[in-house]
Structures are given as structure tokens and as C-alpha cells.
Amino acid sequence: MKDEPPAWRQRWHAATELTGRTAGRAAGLLGRAFRHRWARRVRVSTAVVLTGVAGALIGVMLFARADLNVGPFSAEMSVEPSVTGGTEINIPPLGSLHLDSHRGPVHLRVDLGSLDQSRTEALIDNPSAITSAGDRAVEEVVAGVSRLGLRTMGLAVLGALLLAALTFRDVRRTAAAGLTALVVTAGSLGLAAGTLRPDSISEPRYEGLLINAPAVVGDARRIADNYGRYAEQLQAILGNVSRVYSTISTLPVYEPAGNTTRLLHVSDLHLNPASWGLIRTVVETFEIDAVVDTGDIVDWGSSAETGYVSSIPSIQVPYVYVRGNHDSQAIQAAVAAQGNAVVLDNGLTEIDGLTIAGIGDPQFTPDKSETNEAGDEAGPELLTTAGENLAQTIRGSGKQVDIALVHDPAMAQPLSGLVPLVLAGHQHARSVSMLPAPAPPTPDPSASASPAPSASALALTQPTVPTRLMIEGSTGGAGLRGLEHEEPTPLSLSVLYFDENRELKAYDDIQLGGTGQSNVEMQRNVIGLDEEAAPAPTPSAPVSPSSG
Numbered sequence: 001m002k003d004e005p006p007a008w009r010q011r012w013h014a015a016t017e018l019t020g021r022t023a024g025r026a027a028g029l030l031g032r033a034f035r036h037r038w039a040r041r042v043r044v045s046t047a048v049v050l051t052g053v054a055g056a057l058i059g060v061m062l063f064a065r066a067d068l069n070v071g072p073f074s075a076e077m078s079v080e081p082s083v084t085g086g087t088e089i090n091i092p093p094l095g096s097l098h099l100d101s102h103r104g105p106v107h108l109r110v111d112l113g114s115l116d117q118s119r120t121e122a123l124i125d126n127p128s129a130i131t132s133a134g135d136r137a138v139e140e141v142v143a144g145v146s147r148l149g150l151r152t153m154g155l156a157v158l159g160a161l162l163l164a165a166l167t168f169r170d171v172r173r174t175a176a177a178g179l180t181a182l183v184v185t186a187g188s189l190g191l192a193a194g195t196l197r198p199d200s201i202s203e204p205r206y207e208g209l210l211i212n213a214p215a216v217v218g219d220a221r222r223i224a225d226n227y228g229r230y231a232e233q234l235q236a237i238l239g240n241v242s243r244v245y246s247t248i249s250t251l252p253v254y255e256p257a258g259n260t261t262r263l264l265h266v267s268d269l270h271l272n273p274a275s276w277g278l279i280r281t282v283v284e285t286f287e288i289d290a291v292v293d294t295g296d297i298v299d300w301g302s303s304a305e306t307g308y309v310s311s312i313p314s315i316q317v318p319y320v321y322v323r324g325n326h327d328s329q330a331i332q333a334a335v336a337a338q339g340n341a342v343v344l345d346n347g348l349t350e351i352d353g354l355t356i357a358g359i360g361d362p363q364f365t366p367d368k369s370e371t372n373e374a375g376d377e378a379g380p381e382l383l384t385t386a387g388e389n390l391a392q393t394i395r396g397s398g399k400q401v402d403i404a405l406v407h408d409p410a411m412a413q414p415l416s417g418l419v420p421l422v423l424a425g426h427q428h429a430r431s432v433s434m435l436p437a438p439a440p441p442t443p444d445p446s447a448s449a450s451p452a453p454s455a456s457a458l459a460l461t462q463p464t465v466p467t468r469l470m471i472e473g474s475t476g477g478a479g480l481r482g483l484e485h486e487e488p489t490p491l492s493l494s495v496l497y498f499d500e501n502r503e504l505k506a507y508d509d510i511q512l513g514g515t516g517q518s519n520v521e522m523q524r525n526v527i528g529l530d531e532e533a534a535p536a537p538t539p540s541a542p543v544s545p546s547s548g
Contacts, residue, residue, distance in 0.1 A: 048173050052160040052180030057081060059159020060185070064152040068144035074113045077148050082107030085192060087200075095520075097204040104191035108145070149189050156185040206522040259500035261352045262286060265472050266493045267294040267407075267425025268324070272476030276311040278491060279475070282510065283315055286495050290317050290351045294425040294472060295324025295407035298331055300366045306334035312341050318351055320344060323360030324407040324426065332360065344405060346393050354502055357397075357419070358405030359390040361426075380410060387414035394418055402502045409471055417464025421504055423472070430473040430492050430509060432525075434466060468504070470494070473511070503527075 065078040087101040087108040101108070160181030164174040264282055269275045279291065298305040312319050312335065319341045323332045336343040342351075344358030362382040387406065391414045394401045401419045406412055409424045416435040473492025491512040497505050509523045 044173065045176075048164065048168070048176045049180050051164045051167050052177035053184055055160030055163035055177060056156035056181035056185055057159075058163065059155040059157075059181075060152055062159075063155045064148070066144055066148040066151055068140060068147075075144075076111045076113060077144055078109045078111075079148065079152050080107050080109065081105055085195070095207050097206055099200045099204055101197055101200045102192045103195040105188045106192045108192075152189065153182060153185045156181045203524050203526060206524070207520065260505075261354060261498040261502075262288050263351075263354070263403075263496045263498070264288045264291045264493060265294070265423055265470065265496060266291060266475040267423075267472040268296040268428055268474040269293075269298075269476035270296055270326070270474065271299045271305060271308055272491075273308075275476045275491070276314065278493070278512065279315060282493060282495065283317055286508075288317055288495065291315055291319045292356070292403070292405060292423060293319065293321040294405055294423050295322050295361060296326040296425060297321070297324065297335065299326055301326060301328030301331050301364060303330055306331060309334050309338060309341075312338040315340065318342060320349060320351065320356055320358070320405065322358040322405045322407060325361045325363045326366045327361075328364055328366075346389055348393070348397055348399065348401065354402045354498060355399050356403045356405060357390060357394050357401045359386055359393075359411070361407040361411075362386045363408075383408050383410040384414065387411035391415050391418055402498075409469060412467075412469050416467045419467060420465050422467060422469045424469065425472045425474075427471055428474040428489055429471070430494075430511075431471045433469050435469050437466070438464060470496075470507070 061080060064080075065076055068075055068077060082105060085101070085103045085105070085107060087099040087110065089097040089099070089110045089112070091097070091112050157178045161174055161178040164177030168174060168177075264279065264286070266275070266279060282288065283291065298308055309331065317340065319335075319338065321332075321335050321341060322344050323329075332343055332345070335341050342349050344356070344360075346359045348355060348357045350356070362385070363379055387410075390404060390406070390411075394404070394415075395418070402421065404412075404415045404419045404422045406415075406422065406424050408426045412422045412424055412435060415422050417438045422435065472494060474489055475491055475493045477489045477491045493510050495508040495510070497507065499505050504527055506524065506526045509525065511521045511523075
């Protein structure tokens with residue numbers, strides 16, 4: 001008699017057989033579910049939607065363009081898919097303007113093309129025609145955008161219909177794909193229209209040749225005063241571009257308002273010889289009235305570096321300077337010896353109606369790795385004391401100071417509420433913020449009451465003004481330090497625009513690629529366009545009513 005297989009083998013065969021039957025039933029159920037009419041409808045609907053979207057994208061990207069005439073220009077407008085939206089205006093050969101005009105999946109591109117000879121000659125022969133052309137510019141652009149929107153929807157639907165017809169060869173599915181394309185395209189354009197920011201024309205970001213930046217962006221004073229009026233800003237930019245194109249051989253710079261004062265803020269040149277050429281170009285192009293330098297003009301503060309500052313007279317406008325932590329007293333004296341230089345070390349000066357105060361950095365740490373192991377954390381009380389000394393000098397002068405210059409931003413807080421604007425450097429990175437308002441002084445309970453508060457106590461209780469802190473990047477690209485990282489430190493400087501009331505109206509942030517790079521960007525910023533929240537007051541030390 002043949003031996004029976006072991007029990008474990010019998011159980012194994014039984015489990016295998018049961019598993020096979022279960023898998024077969026599951027496969028059968030999945031097959032029936034997959035072949036079910038509802039599953040088939042889901043697959044078909046998904047395919048129709050994807051086909052409609054794909055056809056719409058093909059139609060829009062290939063054919064969604066519209067030609068229009070804006071003043072003397074022949075321009076082409078187009079739309080393309082985008083994650084962030086926005087508008088790009090290309091102005092060859094000058095560069096391009098980038099506007100944060102709207103959100104959504106649609107990006108508007110405007111390419112200004114050739115000039116129409118007859119229309120250009122008519123503008124030159126008849127100066128009044130420029131005004132009328134500016135008046136019509138907004139209507140022409142709005143009409144062009146409307147035509148482009150309708151054209152985009154039509155092309156999207158047509159592209160979807162053609163692709164669906166070739167894919168499905170079914171009338172109902174083709175119609176559904178076309179409807180999908182219409183809904184997606186109309187929704188995208190509607191989102192762009194719903195998030196439109198007309199004020200964005202006041203803060204364009206310019207990319208192109210630095211010499212052309214003022215001519216393309218427009219007059220900062222005019223933009224600052226009319227930033228809320230979209231139509232007028234569009235006319236101003238188009239008018240400037242028209243003038244540049246009509247006299248392309250000279251590339252003229254716009255005429256600034258007679259009561260506008262322009263300051264150029266530079267900082268942290270760090271012995272970079274390329275900085276002087278950049279500064280001279282901006283001074284000439286933007287018609288700068290004075291340059292303000294917030295320190296670190298050299299690297300080591302040695303006597304061998306004093307020759308570097310001999311280029312200051314080539315700027316040919318007043319050069320106001322405060323000492324940085326890389327600048328020695330010898331460097332400060334060398335700057336003071338230049339004919340157009342004004343050195344501020346706990347003092348005041350007046351430039352074109354603006355009163356400027358400044359104080360040098362109290363620390364001299366040209367090489368922190370060798371001379372100061374604590375680095376930037378060393379001596380914070382020295383920085384605060386220097387700021388307090390400058391604040392005391394301003395109060396004692398009896399003058400309304402418009403700008404305070406310091407090197408390290410840590411020196412700025414004692415000036416909060418005393419001056420409307422503090423300029424600094426040191427950090428090699430551009431930033432703008434509002435300083436925390438000073439807290440009211442807390443009386444010292446241990447001091448005896450006095451019927452007549454001292455002059456310093458009265459000064460601390462006087463009305464304060466909001467104080468804006470503007471920290472400049474490195475105009476010298478941090479010198480050789482700028483090459484220590486993978487990406488070179490960009491060269492940064494800013495143009496500040498003040499009106500006849502000595503108020504800051506706008507500023508242009510200019511940034512060039514660091515050593516070995518040549519890209520140029522300029523960002524127009526208008527004061528008051530976006531509400532700036534003032535930080536909470538910072539606590540102050542108790543002040544005795546009888547303190548001197």
C-alpha cells in the first residue's frame with residue numbers, strides 16, 4: 001500500500017487550491033467591474049476632458065496672438081500658460097518690463113515691434129498728436145486685450161474640437177471636449193480678470209541695459225504722485241518709449257521735475273574698482289544730486305588702500321560718507337581730503353535742501369577671524385551707544401533732520417521716531433522695513449519728583465515720526481568676499497527720490513550680477529502704494545525726570 005503524503009503537504013495543496021479559486025473569482029469580479037458601463041463612462045469622460053484640455057493648450061500656444069497698433073508702434077500680444085500670471089512687455093533693444101498685473105494660469109506677453117513710419121512722422125511733425133496718441137493708448141490696449149481674449153477662447157475650443165475629432169471620431173465626445181476647453185479657458189481668463197492689479201504699472205521690474213532704465217520706467221516723481229491712476233501711468237510709459245524710439249540714435253533720458261531731489265545710496269564697496277564706473281553711470285543716467293555712502297569703502301583700512309578713494313572726485317557730485325567697520329580713521333581722513341566729499345562723524349550737513357546726519361561705526365574690525373573672535377556679536381552696546389549719540393546730536397541741533405546715515409543697522413533703533421529715514425549697509429543684502437516705534441519713557445520710581453522735567457526728558461516725549469530703515473546691499477559685490485560662495489554677490493545700489501517737501505516718494509533698487517556676470521535688474525518702488533505696518537514699540541529703559 002502506497003504511503004499517504006504528509007499532513008503539511010495536504011494542507012499546502014488545499015491552501016493553494018483555495019487561493020487559486022479566490023484569485024480567479026477576484027479577477028472575474030474586477031473584469032466585470034472594469035467592463036461595467038459606469039467604469040467605461042468614467043474612462044471615456046476622463047479621456048474627453050484630457051483631450052479637451054490638451055487641444056485647448058495646443059490651440060492657445062500656437063495661434064493665440066493678436067496684432068495691434070499702440071501710438072506709432074506695431075505690437076503683438078499673446079497669452080501662454082503660466083503658474084504665476086503677470087505681464088511681460090518686451091521693448092527691443094532696450095529690455096523688458098515685468099508687471100505683477102494679475103494672478104492665475106495666464107501670462108500676457110506684449111512685444112513692441114517696428115515703428116510705423118507715417119504715424120511716427122505725424123507725431124514728430126505735430127506735437128499735439130503725442131497727447132492724443134497717449135489718450136488713445138489705453139483704449140487701444142484694452143481693445144487689443146479684449147480681442148485677444150475672445151480669440152484665445154475661440155482657438156482653444158477649435159483646437160479641442162479638432163483633436164477630439166481625430167481621437168474619438170464621435171460627435172458627442174467631440175462636442176464634450178470643446179465644451180471642456182471653453183470652460184477651462186473662460187475660467188482661466190476670468191481668474192486673471194478677477195485678480196487684476198491696475199496699480200502694478202507703478203512698480204515695474206526692468207531688465208535690460210542700465211543706461212535705458214530711466215527712459216523706459218518713467219519719471220519717479222510723476223509715478224509717485226499718480227500711482228493709483230492706471231491709465232495715466234500707461235500713457236507715461238508708452239510716451240517715454242515713443243520718444244526713445246523716435247530718437248534711437250541718442251537714447252535720451254527723461255527730464256526730471258525741477259523740484260525733485262535724487263540721492264544715490266551706495267554701501268560696502270570693499271575696494272572693488274568696478275564700483276566707481278557703475279556709480280558714475282548711474283549718477284549721469286539718473287541725474288543724481290548727491291551720493292550717500294554708508295561705509296566699508298575698503299577692506300582692511302590700511303594706508304595702502306587710501307589711493308582707492310581718490311576716485312571720489314570723478315563722481316562730480318557731493319559724496320556724503322560715514323565710516324564702516326572695515327574703514328580706519330586713516331581711510332576716513334583720506335575720504336575727507338577729497339574735494340567733493342563730506343564726512344559725517346556725529347555731525348550734520350545739508351544737501352540740496354535735505355538735512356543729513358551721520359555717525360561712523362564705533363568698531364574697527366577689518367578681519368574678524370583674526371582681530372575679533374566674537375565677530376558681529378561683539379560690542380552691541382557700542383553700536384547702540386553710537387546711535388544714541390547721533391540721536392542726541394540731532395536733538396541738540398534744533399533742526400529737522402531728513403536722513404540719518406549709519407553703517408550697521410544695529411545703530412538705527414535709537415533714531416526711531418526722530419528721523420523719517422535711516423540708511424545703513426553692512427549686511428550685503430538689500431532690505432527695507434519700518435523701525436519699531438520708541439516706547440514712552442518709564443519714570444524711575446526711585447527718583448524724586450521734580451516739577452520741571454529736564455530737556456532730554458522733554459525731547460523723548462515730543463511727537464515721533466515713523467522711521468523707515470533702508471539697508472543697502474554691497475555696491476562692490478562684497479569685493480573678493482563675493483567670490484567665496486557658489487553665486488557671486490550682486491552689485492546693489494538704490495536711487496532715492498524726494499519731493500519739494502523733503503519726503504521720500506519712490507526709490508529704484510538696481511542690481512547687477514556679481515563678478516563675472518552682466519545681467520541688470522531694476523525694481524521701481526513707490527512709497528504708499530502698499531500699506532506698511534509699523535512694528536510694535538520696543539521697551540525703553542526707565543528715564544528719570546531729572547536726568548540731564
